[in-house]
Amino acid sequence: LALISNVDAEPAPNAAADNEAVNLSSVHQAKGLEFHTVFVIWLTDGMFPSSRSLEMRDAIEEERRLFYVAITRARDELYLSYPHMRLNAGFGDVFQRPSRFLKEIPNELLEDWEVKRS
Structure with missing residues (x-):
């Protein structure tokens, strides 16, 4: 998921009043924020960490810091x-x-869950 403009990152009008909203955010945009529930998706080598960083130690460490940011945004779930x-x-x-x-x-x-096609 990529947000392609600053408009995408701005809060929607009346967002504070709407407790039923879903926020889509990049990890960078979520820094300093906290949410009741957080989903971090596509956690595979090559995506997170990105394939560009797999060969560089400094890049892997930066991706590890971003992963920490992502998983610490959740208050409850x-x-x-x-x-x-x-x-x-x-x-x-x-x-x-x-x-x-x-x-x-x-x-x-951790609690492992697996979703299979029927």
């Missing part, structure tokens, strides 16, 4: 998700490796 497979143009379905950052979270803090 945090959902971390990643696909097992994705469609890659020209290659078909490609298996995905969960983000290396997920392994750094103690197992006792």
Whole structure:
């Protein structure tokens, strides 16, 4: 998800009065904010951390700091998700490796869920 202009990042009119709203945000835009529930999506190596950062130690550390920002935005509920497979143009379905950052979270803090197609 990419927000393509500053208008996308501005609060909607009457946003404070609407408790039923869903906020879509980049991790950078969420710095300093806190939400009741946070979903961090697409947590696979190559996406988070990005493929551009996988070969550079400093870049991986910056991505790790961003991951910390993302997971500490949740006040009550945090959902971390990643696909097992994705469609890659020209290659078909490609298996995905969960983000290396997920392994750094103690197992006792995690509850595994799996959603399958019926």
